Amino acid sequence: MAVNDRLVTPKNKNGLQSADEMQLTKKDFPWWMVAIGVIIAATFWLIQVSPDFKDAFEIIRAGLGVTITTTICAYSIAVLIGLVVGLGRVSESVVWRNISTIYVEVIRGIPLLVLIFFIALVLIPGLTTALSALGSLLTDIGLEGIGAKLAAIENKSIPMNARAIISLAITYGAFSAEIFRAGIQSVSKGQMEAARSQGMSHWQAMRHVILPQAIRNVLPALGNDLISMLKDSSLVSILAVRDITQIARLYAGHSFRFAQAYSILCVLYLTLTLVLSLIVKLIERKMSNERK
Amino acid sequence: MNENNAPMIEVKNLSKSFGTLEAVHGISLKVFPKQVLVIIGPSGSGKSTLLRTMNWLEQPTEGEVFVDGISLWENQYRINDIRSNIGMVFQNFNLYGHLTVTENITLALRIVKKIKKEDAQRIAMQQLMKVGIADKADYYPSQLSGGQQQRVAIARALAMEPKVMLFDEPTSALDPEMIKEVLDVMQLLVKEGMTMVIVTHEMGFAKAAADEIIFMDMGKIVERAAPEVFFEHPACERTQQFLSQILKH
Numbered sequence: 001m002a003v004n005d006r007l008v009t010p011k012n013k014n015g016l017q018s019a020d021e022m023q024l025t026k027k028d029f030p031w032w033m034v035a036i037g038v039i040i041a042a043t044f045w046l047i048q049v050s051p052d053f054k055d056a057f058e059i060i061r062a063g064l065g066v067t068i069t070t071t072i073c074a075y076s077i078a079v080l081i082g083l084v085v086g087l088g089r090v091s092e093s094v095v096w097r098n099i100s101t102i103y104v105e106v107i108r109g110i111p112l113l114v115l116i117f118f119i120a121l122v123l124i125p126g127l128t129t130a131l132s133a134l135g136s137l138l139t140d141i142g143l144e145g146i147g148a149k150l151a152a153i154e155n156k157s158i159p160m161n162a163r164a165i166i167s168l169a170i171t172y173g174a175f176s177a178e179i180f181r182a183g184i185q186s187v188s189k190g191q192m193e194a195a196r197s198q199g200m201s202h203w204q205a206m207r208h209v210i211l212p213q214a215i216r217n218v219l220p221a222l223g224n225d226l227i228s229m230l231k232d233s234s235l236v237s238i239l240a241v242r243d244i245t246q247i248a249r250l251y252a253g254h255s256f257r258f259a260q261a262y263s264i265l266c267v268l269y270l271t272l273t274l275v276l277s278l279i280v281k282l283i284e285r286k287m288s289n290e291r292k
Numbered sequence: 293m294n295e296n297n298a299p300m301i302e303v304k305n306l307s308k309s310f311g312t313l314e315a316v317h318g319i320s321l322k323v324f325p326k327q328v329l330v331i332i333g334p335s336g337s338g339k340s341t342l343l344r345t346m347n348w349l350e351q352p353t354e355g356e357v358f359v360d361g362i363s364l365w366e367n368q369y370r371i372n373d374i375r376s377n378i379g380m381v382f383q384n385f386n387l388y389g390h391l392t393v394t395e396n397i398t399l400a401l402r403i404v405k406k407i408k409k410e411d412a413q414r415i416a417m418q419q420l421m422k423v424g425i426a427d428k429a430d431y432y433p434s435q436l437s438g439g440q441q442q443r444v445a446i447a448r449a450l451a452m453e454p455k456v457m458l459f460d461e462p463t464s465a466l467d468p469e470m471i472k473e474v475l476d477v478m479q480l481l482v483k484e485g486m487t488m489v490i491v492t493h494e495m496g497f498a499k500a501a502a503d504e505i506i507f508m509d510m511g512k513i514v515e516r517a518a519p520e521v522f523f524e525h526p527a528c529e530r531t532q533q534f535l536s537q538i539l540k541h
Contacts, residue, residue, distance in 0.1 A: 188384075191389070198404060198452060209388050213388075
Protein backbone atom coordinates (compact mmCIF):
# COMPACT_ATOMS: atom_id res chain seq x y z
CA MET A 1 0.00 0.00 0.00
CA ALA A 2 1.26 3.42 -0.93
CA VAL A 3 1.02 4.84 2.57
CA ASN A 4 3.07 2.01 4.03
CA ASP A 5 5.76 2.35 1.37
CA ARG A 6 6.27 5.92 2.43
CA LEU A 7 6.51 4.82 6.02
CA VAL A 8 9.32 2.35 5.58
CA THR A 9 11.43 4.64 3.40
CA PRO A 10 13.41 6.76 5.83
CA LYS A 11 13.78 10.24 4.39
CA ASN A 12 16.18 11.52 7.02
CA LYS A 13 19.68 10.15 6.98
CA ASN A 14 20.05 10.50 10.73
CA GLY A 15 17.20 8.06 11.25
CA LEU A 16 15.00 10.57 13.02
CA GLN A 17 11.49 10.97 11.78
CA SER A 18 10.45 14.31 10.40
CA ALA A 19 7.26 15.88 11.67
CA ASP A 20 5.52 14.80 8.47
CA GLU A 21 6.46 11.18 8.93
CA MET A 22 5.40 11.19 12.57
CA GLN A 23 2.02 12.37 11.41
CA LEU A 24 1.82 9.50 8.98
CA THR A 25 2.70 6.90 11.59
CA LYS A 26 0.10 8.29 13.93
CA LYS A 27 -2.59 8.05 11.29
CA ASP A 28 -4.30 4.69 11.82
CA PHE A 29 -5.80 2.63 9.09
CA PRO A 30 -9.50 3.52 9.38
CA TRP A 31 -10.55 0.27 11.08
CA TRP A 32 -13.46 2.12 12.62
CA MET A 33 -14.84 2.78 9.18
CA VAL A 34 -14.51 -0.88 8.27
CA ALA A 35 -16.36 -1.85 11.45
CA ILE A 36 -19.20 0.55 10.76
CA GLY A 37 -19.28 -0.66 7.17
CA VAL A 38 -19.64 -4.25 8.41
CA ILE A 39 -22.50 -3.27 10.71
CA ILE A 40 -24.30 -1.52 7.88
CA ALA A 41 -23.65 -4.39 5.46
CA ALA A 42 -24.85 -6.94 8.02
CA THR A 43 -28.07 -5.04 8.53
CA PHE A 44 -28.73 -4.83 4.82
CA TRP A 45 -27.96 -8.54 4.55
CA LEU A 46 -30.51 -9.17 7.31
CA ILE A 47 -33.02 -7.12 5.34
CA GLN A 48 -32.43 -9.40 2.37
CA VAL A 49 -32.79 -12.68 4.24
CA SER A 50 -35.30 -11.93 7.00
CA PRO A 51 -38.91 -11.17 6.02
CA ASP A 52 -39.45 -9.26 9.32
CA PHE A 53 -36.50 -6.99 8.63
CA LYS A 54 -37.52 -6.62 5.03
CA ASP A 55 -41.03 -5.63 6.00
CA ALA A 56 -39.77 -3.08 8.55
CA PHE A 57 -37.27 -1.66 6.09
CA GLU A 58 -39.78 -1.27 3.27
CA ILE A 59 -42.11 0.69 5.55
CA ILE A 60 -39.55 2.86 7.35
CA ARG A 61 -37.76 3.68 4.09
CA ALA A 62 -40.83 5.67 3.03
CA GLY A 63 -39.84 8.35 5.57
CA LEU A 64 -36.40 8.97 4.06
CA GLY A 65 -37.73 11.63 1.71
CA VAL A 66 -39.25 13.58 4.58
CA THR A 67 -36.14 13.28 6.72
CA ILE A 68 -33.88 14.44 3.90
CA THR A 69 -36.07 17.28 2.61
CA THR A 70 -36.74 18.51 6.16
CA THR A 71 -33.00 18.55 6.84
CA ILE A 72 -32.07 20.26 3.58
CA CYS A 73 -34.81 22.90 3.75
CA ALA A 74 -34.24 23.67 7.42
CA TYR A 75 -30.49 23.74 6.95
CA SER A 76 -30.63 26.14 4.01
CA ILE A 77 -32.82 28.55 5.96
CA ALA A 78 -30.64 28.13 9.05
CA VAL A 79 -27.50 29.05 7.11
CA LEU A 80 -29.19 32.18 5.77
CA ILE A 81 -30.37 33.16 9.26
CA GLY A 82 -26.90 32.34 10.58
CA LEU A 83 -25.20 34.55 8.02
CA VAL A 84 -27.45 37.53 8.77
CA VAL A 85 -27.30 37.08 12.54
CA GLY A 86 -23.57 36.31 12.45
CA LEU A 87 -23.02 39.62 10.66
CA GLY A 88 -25.28 41.24 13.25
CA ARG A 89 -23.10 39.86 16.03
CA VAL A 90 -20.06 41.71 14.68
CA SER A 91 -22.02 44.72 13.42
CA GLU A 92 -20.95 48.27 14.19
CA SER A 93 -24.52 49.04 15.30
CA VAL A 94 -25.29 48.49 18.98
CA VAL A 95 -28.92 47.72 18.14
CA TRP A 96 -28.13 44.96 15.65
CA ARG A 97 -25.46 43.51 17.87
CA ASN A 98 -27.87 43.27 20.78
CA ILE A 99 -30.78 41.89 18.80
CA SER A 100 -28.50 39.20 17.37
CA THR A 101 -27.05 38.37 20.76
CA ILE A 102 -30.49 38.07 22.34
CA TYR A 103 -31.58 35.67 19.59
CA VAL A 104 -28.48 33.51 19.92
CA GLU A 105 -28.50 33.40 23.72
CA VAL A 106 -32.23 32.68 24.00
CA ILE A 107 -32.09 29.83 21.50
CA ARG A 108 -28.96 28.33 22.99
CA GLY A 109 -30.47 28.39 26.46
CA ILE A 110 -33.50 26.27 25.61
CA PRO A 111 -33.47 22.55 24.78
CA LEU A 112 -34.16 21.79 21.14
CA LEU A 113 -37.14 19.56 21.94
CA VAL A 114 -38.77 22.30 24.00
CA LEU A 115 -38.10 24.85 21.28
CA ILE A 116 -39.78 22.64 18.70
CA PHE A 117 -42.90 22.44 20.88
CA PHE A 118 -42.85 26.17 21.53
CA ILE A 119 -42.26 27.33 17.98
CA ALA A 120 -44.64 24.87 16.35
CA LEU A 121 -47.46 25.03 18.89
CA VAL A 122 -47.18 28.53 20.40
CA LEU A 123 -45.17 30.89 18.22
CA ILE A 124 -46.63 29.94 14.84
CA PRO A 125 -50.29 29.83 16.04
CA GLY A 126 -49.67 33.19 17.70
CA LEU A 127 -48.27 34.63 14.51
CA THR A 128 -51.14 33.34 12.38
CA THR A 129 -53.66 34.83 14.80
CA ALA A 130 -51.82 38.15 14.72
CA LEU A 131 -51.65 38.10 10.93
CA SER A 132 -55.33 37.34 10.44
CA ALA A 133 -56.22 40.06 12.97
CA LEU A 134 -54.07 42.45 10.96
CA GLY A 135 -55.89 41.23 7.84
CA SER A 136 -59.30 42.06 9.31
CA LEU A 137 -58.01 45.46 10.34
CA LEU A 138 -56.73 46.16 6.83
CA THR A 139 -60.03 45.04 5.33
CA ASP A 140 -61.85 47.41 7.70
CA ILE A 141 -59.78 50.38 6.58
CA GLY A 142 -60.38 49.50 2.96
CA LEU A 143 -57.29 47.55 1.90
CA GLU A 144 -59.35 44.53 0.94
CA GLY A 145 -56.78 43.01 -1.44
CA ILE A 146 -54.08 42.31 1.11
CA GLY A 147 -56.55 42.27 3.98
CA ALA A 148 -58.55 39.34 2.68
CA LYS A 149 -55.43 37.30 2.01
CA LEU A 150 -54.02 37.88 5.49
CA ALA A 151 -57.37 37.29 7.17
CA ALA A 152 -57.60 33.94 5.42
CA ILE A 153 -54.44 32.69 7.16
CA GLU A 154 -55.45 30.15 9.70
CA ASN A 155 -53.44 28.18 12.15
CA LYS A 156 -54.52 25.01 10.37
CA SER A 157 -53.22 26.21 7.04
CA ILE A 158 -49.60 25.74 8.13
CA PRO A 159 -48.77 22.03 7.94
CA MET A 160 -46.71 20.30 10.62
CA ASN A 161 -43.91 19.63 8.13
CA ALA A 162 -43.48 23.35 7.59
CA ARG A 163 -43.59 24.01 11.33
CA ALA A 164 -40.94 21.36 11.86
CA ILE A 165 -38.72 22.99 9.25
CA ILE A 166 -39.23 26.45 10.74
CA SER A 167 -38.46 25.18 14.25
CA LEU A 168 -35.25 23.45 13.19
CA ALA A 169 -34.21 26.44 11.06
CA ILE A 170 -34.72 28.96 13.87
CA THR A 171 -32.78 26.77 16.30
CA TYR A 172 -29.89 25.96 13.99
CA GLY A 173 -29.82 29.56 12.76
CA ALA A 174 -28.45 30.47 16.19
CA PHE A 175 -25.78 27.76 15.98
CA SER A 176 -24.64 28.74 12.52
CA ALA A 177 -24.67 32.41 13.51
CA GLU A 178 -22.03 31.55 16.08
CA ILE A 179 -20.06 29.67 13.45
CA PHE A 180 -20.16 32.65 11.07
CA ARG A 181 -19.25 35.04 13.87
CA ALA A 182 -16.23 32.92 14.77
CA GLY A 183 -15.31 32.72 11.10
CA ILE A 184 -15.50 36.47 10.61
CA GLN A 185 -13.44 37.03 13.74
CA SER A 186 -10.88 34.48 12.54
CA VAL A 187 -9.97 36.78 9.65
CA SER A 188 -7.25 39.13 10.84
CA LYS A 189 -8.15 42.72 11.64
CA GLY A 190 -5.60 43.90 9.12
CA GLN A 191 -7.74 42.62 6.24
CA MET A 192 -10.55 44.99 7.17
CA GLU A 193 -8.10 47.85 7.68
CA ALA A 194 -6.44 47.27 4.32
CA ALA A 195 -9.81 47.21 2.56
CA ARG A 196 -11.05 50.31 4.37
CA SER A 197 -7.78 52.12 3.67
CA GLN A 198 -8.42 51.58 -0.04
CA GLY A 199 -11.76 53.32 0.23
CA MET A 200 -14.09 50.33 0.50
CA SER A 201 -17.13 50.76 2.72
CA HIS A 202 -17.54 48.50 5.73
CA TRP A 203 -20.03 46.39 3.82
CA GLN A 204 -17.91 46.20 0.65
CA ALA A 205 -14.94 45.06 2.72
CA MET A 206 -17.15 42.53 4.49
CA ARG A 207 -18.54 41.15 1.25
CA HIS A 208 -15.42 41.08 -0.92
CA VAL A 209 -12.63 40.57 1.61
CA ILE A 210 -13.79 39.24 4.97
CA LEU A 211 -16.71 36.92 4.18
CA PRO A 212 -15.02 34.90 1.41
CA GLN A 213 -12.18 34.08 3.78
CA ALA A 214 -14.47 33.59 6.78
CA ILE A 215 -16.74 31.17 4.94
CA ARG A 216 -13.78 29.17 3.71
CA ASN A 217 -12.58 28.89 7.30
CA VAL A 218 -15.93 27.66 8.61
CA LEU A 219 -16.97 25.21 5.87
CA PRO A 220 -16.00 22.14 7.95
CA ALA A 221 -17.91 23.48 10.96
CA LEU A 222 -20.95 24.18 8.80
CA GLY A 223 -20.72 20.63 7.44
CA ASN A 224 -20.70 19.23 10.95
CA ASP A 225 -23.78 21.30 11.70
CA LEU A 226 -25.54 19.71 8.76
CA ILE A 227 -24.75 16.28 10.20
CA SER A 228 -26.06 17.35 13.61
CA MET A 229 -29.20 18.67 12.03
CA LEU A 230 -29.82 15.44 10.17
CA LYS A 231 -29.77 13.65 13.50
CA ASP A 232 -31.83 16.28 15.30
CA SER A 233 -34.43 16.14 12.55
CA SER A 234 -35.58 12.95 14.31
CA LEU A 235 -37.06 15.21 17.01
CA VAL A 236 -39.70 16.50 14.62
CA SER A 237 -41.38 13.11 14.95
CA ILE A 238 -43.01 14.53 18.07
CA LEU A 239 -44.99 16.83 15.75
CA ALA A 240 -46.22 13.67 14.01
CA VAL A 241 -44.18 14.55 10.93
CA ARG A 242 -43.72 11.27 9.08
CA ASP A 243 -39.94 11.12 8.97
CA ILE A 244 -38.09 7.83 9.43
CA THR A 245 -38.16 8.12 13.22
CA GLN A 246 -41.92 8.69 13.36
CA ILE A 247 -42.63 5.83 10.95
CA ALA A 248 -40.32 3.49 12.87
CA ARG A 249 -42.07 4.40 16.12
CA LEU A 250 -45.50 3.78 14.64
CA TYR A 251 -44.36 0.54 13.01
CA ALA A 252 -42.72 -0.75 16.20
CA GLY A 253 -45.78 0.26 18.19
CA HIS A 254 -48.27 -1.86 16.33
CA SER A 255 -46.09 -4.70 15.01
CA PHE A 256 -44.11 -5.16 18.25
CA ARG A 257 -40.99 -5.66 16.09
CA PHE A 258 -38.96 -3.19 18.18
CA ALA A 259 -35.60 -4.79 17.43
CA GLN A 260 -36.14 -4.73 13.69
CA ALA A 261 -37.61 -1.23 13.55
CA TYR A 262 -35.03 0.49 15.71
CA SER A 263 -32.00 -1.39 14.31
CA ILE A 264 -33.00 -0.32 10.85
CA LEU A 265 -33.61 3.23 12.06
CA CYS A 266 -30.13 3.36 13.62
CA VAL A 267 -28.49 2.00 10.50
CA LEU A 268 -30.35 4.42 8.25
CA TYR A 269 -29.14 7.43 10.27
CA LEU A 270 -25.65 5.97 10.49
CA THR A 271 -25.49 5.51 6.72
CA LEU A 272 -26.67 9.04 6.05
CA THR A 273 -24.33 10.67 8.56
CA LEU A 274 -21.39 8.58 7.42
CA VAL A 275 -21.88 9.66 3.83
CA LEU A 276 -22.19 13.29 4.90
CA SER A 277 -19.12 13.16 7.11
CA LEU A 278 -17.09 11.64 4.28
CA ILE A 279 -18.15 14.55 2.06
CA VAL A 280 -17.20 17.03 4.77
CA LYS A 281 -13.80 15.34 5.19
CA LEU A 282 -13.20 15.50 1.43
CA ILE A 283 -13.99 19.23 1.36
CA GLU A 284 -11.71 19.77 4.36
CA ARG A 285 -8.85 17.91 2.70
CA LYS A 286 -9.31 19.72 -0.58
CA MET A 287 -9.18 23.04 1.24
CA SER A 288 -6.10 22.23 3.28
CA ASN A 289 -4.35 21.20 0.06
CA GLU A 290 -5.32 24.45 -1.60
CA ARG A 291 -3.83 26.44 1.26
CA LYS A 292 -0.37 24.97 0.80
CA MET B 293 10.29 72.18 -1.02
CA ASN B 294 8.00 75.07 -1.64
CA GLU B 295 6.44 76.35 1.54
CA ASN B 296 3.95 78.41 -0.41
CA ASN B 297 2.18 75.27 -1.59
CA ALA B 298 -0.85 74.14 0.29
CA PRO B 299 0.12 71.19 2.49
CA MET B 300 -0.93 67.71 1.31
CA ILE B 301 -1.39 66.63 4.92
CA GLU B 302 -1.87 68.93 7.84
CA VAL B 303 -2.22 67.74 11.41
CA LYS B 304 -3.31 70.34 13.93
CA ASN B 305 -2.91 69.90 17.65
CA LEU B 306 -3.85 66.24 17.44
CA SER B 307 -4.32 63.94 20.42
CA LYS B 308 -5.45 60.34 20.57
CA SER B 309 -6.24 58.40 23.71
CA PHE B 310 -7.06 54.74 24.14
CA GLY B 311 -8.99 54.75 27.39
CA THR B 312 -6.69 56.35 29.90
CA LEU B 313 -3.59 55.86 27.74
CA GLU B 314 -2.70 58.89 25.68
CA ALA B 315 -0.87 57.60 22.60
CA VAL B 316 -0.49 60.91 20.78
CA HIS B 317 -0.39 64.23 22.55
CA GLY B 318 -0.94 67.60 20.86
CA ILE B 319 0.95 67.04 17.62
CA SER B 320 0.95 69.48 14.72
CA LEU B 321 2.74 68.93 11.44
CA LYS B 322 2.53 69.64 7.72
CA VAL B 323 3.57 67.49 4.78
CA PHE B 324 3.89 69.37 1.51
CA PRO B 325 3.45 67.85 -1.94
CA LYS B 326 6.43 65.77 -3.07
CA GLN B 327 7.84 65.87 0.44
CA VAL B 328 8.97 62.74 2.27
CA LEU B 329 8.41 62.81 6.00
CA VAL B 330 9.98 60.05 8.07
CA ILE B 331 8.72 59.44 11.60
CA ILE B 332 11.01 57.53 13.93
CA GLY B 333 10.90 56.75 17.60
CA PRO B 334 10.89 53.93 20.13
CA SER B 335 7.99 51.48 20.13
CA GLY B 336 4.96 52.81 21.94
CA SER B 337 5.90 56.38 21.09
CA GLY B 338 2.64 56.89 19.17
CA LYS B 339 4.13 57.11 15.67
CA SER B 340 1.90 54.41 14.13
CA THR B 341 -1.16 55.89 15.81
CA LEU B 342 -0.29 59.31 14.41
CA LEU B 343 0.11 57.83 10.93
CA ARG B 344 -3.19 55.97 11.19
CA THR B 345 -5.10 59.14 12.03
CA MET B 346 -4.01 60.52 8.66
CA ASN B 347 -6.47 58.23 6.85
CA TRP B 348 -8.91 58.02 9.72
CA LEU B 349 -8.16 54.40 10.63
CA GLU B 350 -7.84 55.95 14.08
CA GLN B 351 -10.17 58.78 15.01
CA PRO B 352 -8.32 61.43 16.98
CA THR B 353 -9.70 62.32 20.38
CA GLU B 354 -8.84 65.96 19.77
CA GLY B 355 -7.44 68.06 16.97
CA GLU B 356 -7.79 68.11 13.23
CA VAL B 357 -6.44 66.30 10.19
CA PHE B 358 -6.60 67.85 6.72
CA VAL B 359 -5.74 65.85 3.62
CA ASP B 360 -5.31 67.95 0.49
CA GLY B 361 -7.12 70.75 2.30
CA ILE B 362 -10.12 68.59 3.27
CA SER B 363 -10.99 68.28 6.93
CA LEU B 364 -11.45 64.61 7.82
CA TRP B 365 -13.62 65.47 10.82
CA GLU B 366 -16.09 67.39 8.70
CA ASN B 367 -16.06 64.92 5.84
CA GLN B 368 -16.46 61.62 7.64
CA TYR B 369 -19.55 60.88 5.59
CA ARG B 370 -17.35 60.64 2.51
CA ILE B 371 -14.33 59.12 4.18
CA ASN B 372 -14.26 56.23 1.69
CA ASP B 373 -13.92 58.68 -1.14
CA ILE B 374 -11.09 60.50 0.64
CA ARG B 375 -9.30 57.30 1.57
CA SER B 376 -9.18 56.18 -2.03
CA ASN B 377 -6.69 59.05 -2.55
CA ILE B 378 -4.47 57.94 0.33
CA GLY B 379 -2.39 54.83 -0.17
CA MET B 380 -1.44 52.82 2.88
CA VAL B 381 1.14 50.09 3.32
CA PHE B 382 1.06 48.02 6.50
CA GLN B 383 3.68 46.25 8.54
CA ASN B 384 2.01 42.88 7.94
CA PHE B 385 1.25 43.48 4.24
CA ASN B 386 -2.44 42.61 4.74
CA LEU B 387 -2.85 41.22 1.24
CA TYR B 388 -6.25 39.65 0.66
CA GLY B 389 -5.46 35.99 1.24
CA HIS B 390 -8.21 34.54 -0.95
CA LEU B 391 -7.25 36.54 -4.04
CA THR B 392 -4.37 36.29 -6.47
CA VAL B 393 -1.81 39.06 -6.75
CA THR B 394 -3.64 40.62 -9.71
CA GLU B 395 -7.03 40.33 -8.01
CA ASN B 396 -5.58 41.95 -4.88
CA ILE B 397 -4.78 44.99 -6.99
CA THR B 398 -7.91 45.06 -9.13
CA LEU B 399 -10.48 44.59 -6.33
CA ALA B 400 -10.58 48.17 -5.07
CA LEU B 401 -10.07 49.53 -8.59
CA ARG B 402 -13.23 47.77 -9.62
CA ILE B 403 -15.52 48.27 -6.64
CA VAL B 404 -14.28 51.64 -5.39
CA LYS B 405 -13.17 53.32 -8.61
CA LYS B 406 -15.61 51.39 -10.84
CA ILE B 407 -12.92 50.71 -13.42
CA LYS B 408 -13.68 48.06 -16.03
CA LYS B 409 -12.11 44.64 -15.55
CA GLU B 410 -9.73 44.82 -18.53
CA ASP B 411 -8.56 48.31 -17.62
CA ALA B 412 -8.06 47.32 -14.00
CA GLN B 413 -5.99 44.34 -15.06
CA ARG B 414 -3.86 46.53 -17.29
CA ILE B 415 -3.25 48.93 -14.40
CA ALA B 416 -2.40 46.02 -12.12
CA MET B 417 0.14 44.70 -14.60
CA GLN B 418 1.77 48.13 -14.95
CA GLN B 419 2.13 48.44 -11.18
CA LEU B 420 3.46 44.90 -10.84
CA MET B 421 6.11 45.65 -13.46
CA LYS B 422 7.04 48.77 -11.56
CA VAL B 423 7.64 46.84 -8.33
CA GLY B 424 9.33 44.08 -10.29
CA ILE B 425 7.08 41.06 -9.77
CA ALA B 426 4.95 40.87 -12.89
CA ASP B 427 5.86 37.17 -13.13
CA LYS B 428 3.92 36.47 -9.89
CA ALA B 429 0.64 37.98 -11.14
CA ASP B 430 -1.33 34.75 -10.76
CA TYR B 431 0.18 33.59 -7.47
CA TYR B 432 -1.60 33.71 -4.14
CA PRO B 433 -0.06 35.83 -1.40
CA SER B 434 0.81 32.74 0.66
CA GLN B 435 3.04 31.55 -2.19
CA LEU B 436 5.19 34.69 -2.05
CA SER B 437 8.04 35.72 0.23
CA GLY B 438 7.51 38.58 2.67
CA GLY B 439 9.42 41.00 0.48
CA GLN B 440 7.36 40.06 -2.56
CA GLN B 441 4.13 40.38 -0.58
CA GLN B 442 5.08 43.84 0.59
CA ARG B 443 5.91 44.89 -2.97
CA VAL B 444 2.48 43.65 -4.07
CA ALA B 445 0.97 45.67 -1.22
CA ILE B 446 2.78 48.76 -2.49
CA ALA B 447 1.59 48.06 -6.04
CA ARG B 448 -1.97 47.65 -4.72
CA ALA B 449 -1.81 51.05 -3.03
CA LEU B 450 -0.18 52.72 -6.05
CA ALA B 451 -2.79 51.38 -8.45
CA MET B 452 -5.35 53.69 -6.84
CA GLU B 453 -3.20 56.65 -7.96
CA PRO B 454 -3.01 58.12 -4.46
CA LYS B 455 -1.98 61.69 -3.79
CA VAL B 456 -0.04 60.57 -0.76
CA MET B 457 1.34 57.27 0.52
CA LEU B 458 1.48 56.24 4.17
CA PHE B 459 3.93 53.52 5.21
CA ASP B 460 3.53 51.91 8.63
CA GLU B 461 6.81 50.14 9.40
CA PRO B 462 6.86 48.50 5.97
CA THR B 463 10.02 46.46 6.57
CA SER B 464 9.62 45.52 10.23
CA ALA B 465 8.05 42.12 9.53
CA LEU B 466 10.62 41.16 6.88
CA ASP B 467 13.65 38.90 6.96
CA PRO B 468 16.82 40.99 6.69
CA GLU B 469 17.64 39.93 3.15
CA MET B 470 14.23 41.07 1.90
CA ILE B 471 14.33 44.55 3.35
CA LYS B 472 16.38 45.96 0.49
CA GLU B 473 13.96 45.00 -2.28
CA VAL B 474 11.16 46.87 -0.49
CA LEU B 475 13.30 49.91 0.29
CA ASP B 476 14.41 49.99 -3.37
CA VAL B 477 10.80 50.28 -4.48
CA MET B 478 10.17 53.02 -1.93
CA GLN B 479 13.28 54.83 -3.09
CA LEU B 480 11.89 54.68 -6.62
CA LEU B 481 8.73 56.41 -5.41
CA VAL B 482 10.80 59.10 -3.71
CA LYS B 483 12.54 59.77 -7.03
CA GLU B 484 9.20 60.00 -8.79
CA GLY B 485 8.16 62.72 -6.39
CA MET B 486 5.47 60.84 -4.45
CA THR B 487 4.36 62.54 -1.25
CA MET B 488 5.11 60.08 1.52
CA VAL B 489 4.83 59.71 5.27
CA ILE B 490 6.92 56.81 6.52
CA VAL B 491 7.16 55.26 9.95
CA THR B 492 10.31 53.17 9.98
CA HIS B 493 13.31 51.93 11.91
CA GLU B 494 15.53 51.93 8.80
CA MET B 495 17.90 54.76 9.61
CA GLY B 496 19.94 54.38 6.43
CA PHE B 497 16.81 54.77 4.33
CA ALA B 498 15.61 57.69 6.44
CA LYS B 499 18.91 59.46 5.95
CA ALA B 500 18.85 58.94 2.18
CA ALA B 501 15.17 59.54 1.42
CA ALA B 502 13.71 61.94 3.96
CA ASP B 503 13.20 65.65 3.47
CA GLU B 504 12.38 65.92 7.12
CA ILE B 505 12.65 63.59 10.09
CA ILE B 506 10.42 63.68 13.11
CA PHE B 507 11.52 61.94 16.27
CA MET B 508 8.67 60.99 18.59
CA ASP B 509 8.66 59.80 22.17
CA MET B 510 5.78 59.42 24.64
CA GLY B 511 3.28 60.69 22.10
CA LYS B 512 5.08 63.96 21.44
CA ILE B 513 7.45 65.30 18.82
CA VAL B 514 10.82 65.53 20.51
CA GLU B 515 12.80 66.76 17.54
CA ARG B 516 12.24 67.62 13.91
CA ALA B 517 15.03 68.33 11.48
CA ALA B 518 16.47 67.70 8.06
CA PRO B 519 18.21 64.31 7.96
CA GLU B 520 21.78 65.68 7.88
CA VAL B 521 21.16 67.76 10.96
CA PHE B 522 19.14 65.06 12.65
CA PHE B 523 21.76 62.35 12.39
CA GLU B 524 24.89 64.51 12.70
CA HIS B 525 23.85 67.08 15.28
CA PRO B 526 20.73 66.01 17.15
CA ALA B 527 19.72 68.77 19.48
CA CYS B 528 17.83 66.89 22.17
CA GLU B 529 19.34 64.52 24.65
CA ARG B 530 16.55 62.00 24.14
CA THR B 531 17.28 61.88 20.40
CA GLN B 532 20.99 61.43 21.01
CA GLN B 533 20.26 58.62 23.42
CA PHE B 534 17.89 56.90 20.95
CA LEU B 535 20.30 57.23 18.04
CA SER B 536 23.23 55.95 20.08
CA GLN B 537 21.14 52.93 21.06
CA ILE B 538 20.23 51.93 17.53
CA LEU B 539 23.38 53.01 15.71
CA LYS B 540 25.73 51.36 18.19
CA HIS B 541 26.01 48.05 16.37
